[in-house]
Amino acid sequence: MFWRKRENPFTLISRDLLEFSQAFSNVTEMDQLVPSVIGKLRDLIEADEVALFLINSNSDRFELVHSRSIELKPQLRLRGDYYFIPEDKLTRWLLNNRFPFVMSTMGNVFSFFDEEERDILRFVSTEICLPLEAHNRFIGMLCIGPKRDGTPYNEVDKQLLAAVCAQAALAFENNRLQQEMIEKERLKREMEIAGELQRRLLPSVAPAGYPDLDLFGYCIPSTEVGGDYFDYFPLDENRLALVVGDVAGHGMSAGLLMGMAKSCISTAIKIDPSCEQVMRTLNSLIYELDERHALMTFFYAIYEVADHHLTFSNAGHIYPYHYLASEDRIESLESTGYPLGIREHYEFNKHTVKIEPGDFIALCSDGFIESRNRRNDEFGFERLEESLFKHRRKGSKDVCNSVANDLFDFLSGRPHEDDLTFLVMNVKG
Numbered sequence: 528m529f530w531r532k533r534e535n536p537f538t539l540i541s542r543d544l545l546e547f548s549q550a551f552s553n554v555t556e557m558d559q560l561v562p563s564v565i566g567k568l569r570d571l572i573e574a575d576e577v578a579l580f581l582i583n584s585n586s587d588r589f590e591l592v593h594s595r596s597i598e599l600k601p602q603l604r605l606r607g608d609y610y611f612i613p614e615d616k617l618t619r620w621l622l623n624n625r626f627p628f629v630m631s632t633m634g635n636v637f638s639f640f641d642e643e644e645r646d647i648l649r650f651v652s653t654e655i656c657l658p659l660e661a662h663n664r665f666i667g668m669l670c671i672g673p674k675r676d677g678t679p680y681n682e683v684d685k686q687l688l689a690a691v692c693a694q695a696a697l698a699f700e701n702n703r704l705q706q707e708m709i710e711k712e713r714l715k716r717e718m719e720i721a722g723e724l725q726r727r728l729l730p731s732v733a734p735a736g737y738p739d740l741d742l743f744g745y746c747i748p749s750t751e752v753g754g755d756y757f758d759y760f761p762l763d764e765n766r767l768a769l770v771v772g773d774v775a776g777h778g779m780s781a782g783l784l785m786g787m788a789k790s791c792i793s794t795a796i797k798i799d800p801s802c803e804q805v806m807r808t809l810n811s812l813i814y815e816l817d818e819r820h821a822l823m824t825f826f827y828a829i830y831e832v833a834d835h836h837l838t839f840s841n842a843g844h845i846y847p848y849h850y851l852a853s854e855d856r857i858e859s860l861e862s863t864g865y866p867l868g869i870r871e872h873y874e875f876n877k878h879t880v881k882i883e884p885g886d887f888i889a890l891c892s893d894g895f896i897e898s899r900n901r902r903n904d905e906f907g908f909e910r911l912e913e914s915l916f917k918h919r920r921k922g923s924k925d926v927c928n929s930v931a932n933d934l935f936d937f938l939s940g941r942p943h944e945d946d947l948t949f950l951v952m953n954v955k956g
Contacts, residue, residue, distance in 0.1 A: 560702055561593050564695050568669075572688065576672030578651035580611060581699060582665070588612055589667050594651050609647050611668070616640055617648075621658040622665055627685045628656040655680050657692045661700035669695070728789055734761045739832055739884075743923040744950035747931075747943070754781025755892045755946035756789060760796050767830050768800055771844065771890045771950055775822040775866075787812065788823065802827055802840040806867075806875040810842070813868030823867040826890060830882065835954065837882050840875040842867045845893050848912070850919050852885030852956065857916050860888075885956035887923065889915055894945035895934060901941050906934055923951035 565577050578594040591609035611618045616639060620628055630653060640648065652672035659667040669692055674680070680688075726746075733742035744757045754774030761767055772788060774781040788809060795808040805827050813823050826847065828839035839847070843866035846859040864875045882888060891911070898906045911930070918929040927949045934947070 560698060564698060565593050568671075568691060568695070571691065572671065572684070573675045574654075574672050575675065576652045576670075578653070578670040579667065580609075580670070581659075581667040583610075589618065591647075591651070595672075609650065611644070611647070615644055617644055617656060618668075621656065621668055625658060625660070627680075627688060629680055629685070630654050630656075631679055655685075655688070657688055659692055659696035659699065661693075661696040664700065666696055666700055666703075728786060729757065730759055734759050734767065736761060736764060737767055737832060739955050740767065740830075741923045741953035741955055742951070743927050744890075745927060745931075745948070747947040749894070749943055749946050754785055755894070755948040756785045757890070757948050757950045758789065758792070760793070760800070762796070762800050762829065765832050766800075767832070768796060769828045769830065769888075769890070769950065769952060770826070771892065771948060772823055772825045773844065773892045773894075773946070773948070784813075784816070784823065788825075800829065802829065802838060802875070802877045806840045806842065810867045810873060810875075811871070814871045816868065822869070824893075825867050828888075830952065835882050835884070836879055837888065838877060838879045840864065840877050842875060843869075845891055845896060848889040848915055849880065849882070850887045850889070850915065851883070853883060855919075857912055857919070882952075882954050884954050887919075887926070887951055887953040889926065889930075890948075890950040891930075892946060892948040894943060894947040895930070895949070897945060898934060898938060898943045898947075899941070900938050904937075906937055910937065923953040926951045926953070 561579060565579060568577050569575065576595045579592050580589040581592050582588070583590050589611040594609075613619070613622075617628065630648075648670065651670050653670040654673045655671050657669045657671070658665060659669060669688075671688070729746055730744070733740075733744075742759060744759075746755045746757060748755070756770070756772040756774070758770045759767060760770065770792060772785065774784045774788070791809055791812045792805065795805045798804070806825075809823075809825065823842070824844035825842040826839065826844040828837055828847075830837045839860070839862070841847075841860075841862040842864045846861050848857050849860055850857050860878070860880060862876055862878050865873060895906060895911055896908060900906075910933070914930045914933040915926070917933075918926050921929060930949060931947070934943075
């Protein structure tokens with residue numbers, strides 16, 4: 528018996544439990560908490576071997592995280608080599624019965640287990656196994672060796688161990704939840720910083736030097752970091768390049784690819800701003816990232832102010848809309864082309880249209896088209912075209928904002944699940 532004789536054992540249990548909980552009450556790091564709990568438990572029960580198995584939430588395995596056998600013989604194997612799985616007989620027994628498994632009460636106990644289970648139990652010199660549960664969740668087990676004095680574990684011993692395991696499990700689980708919360712806060716902060724950096728990559732104002740053009744655009748990410756992109760590139764006093772892109776997916780990976788694409792576009796335009804060369808260069812970049820399953824739709828255009836010509840190429844992006852003031856109608860500028868990164872060597876078609884004074888060009892990402900309301904209805908092309916036509920006589924900023932308001936009214940409070948990008952170039956009449 529591992530408490531002092533002739534004293535009330537339950538009084539001693541309460542005292543021992545208090546000392547046990549106080550030993551690690553202020554420990555916050557898991558690599559300090561585990562040895563603290565195990566060390567106190569060894570002293571309390573007067574046993575040399577206490578092996579701790581905790582669940583790995585990524586693999587659902589109960590992995591050995593601490594054992595005297597490993598401390599004495601670290602060269603034997605790595606810790607990750609010793610683990611139980613939910614289908615193992617010991618794991619199922621502890622899950623179903625929820626009380627200690629004592630080897631000496633099982634007769635030929637090792638015939639009860641599979642060979643791999645027997646190897647682990649022998650390695651950690653197991654005499655008694657106890658489940659670890661916290662918040663109604665089975666998080667692991669303790670395998671404890673014989674007591675130093677050789678006496679068997681009795682009922683009072685098992686009651687104390689069960690109470691100790693309940694405290695230890697709560698400490699381990701609370702620590703895991705605390706670390707998880709800290710990690711979530713860290714990731715959230717990193718995403719906020721990444722989102723702010725990405726927003727700085729997008730133009731905050733339209734370029735000066737084009738008095739005949741009224742330009743406005745925005746990007747509203749669905750997460751802190753989005754995969755949509757738009758930009759303006761002044762080429763000279765007569766030419767302005769317009770860009771809209773949409774990286775597949777959203778979040779950090781999409782945002783990183785978008786940042787790479789912006790850098791590539793900026794460099795390519797400085798060398799040769801033609802549609803052919805910019806599309807070729809960017810397609811090569813995205814294709815080389817194929818092992819990351821990179822995919823990007825992309826629209827690139829050059830507007831010539833003097834003759835009102837818009838020359839463009841489209842890599843699988845939503846067709847732009849052209850409002851023709853002389854005919855008071857809206858048409859889509861249809862063109863075919865694979866998204867960037869599909870084919871290594873692909874020549875994108877080039878098209879030219881005339882954008883007369885009073886006309887405008889509207890570019891958006893598929894987040895507008897695919898947004899769904901609470902009835903699961905899609906906003907779709909038809910609603911977008913109706914919204915554009917309804918607001919056709921407004922300036923570019925008002926057109927952009929009015930279309931967004933129409934979308935949000937349609938969503939009726941439901942969050943948009945994809946990034947929303949909109950860009951309008953209005954040629955002043």
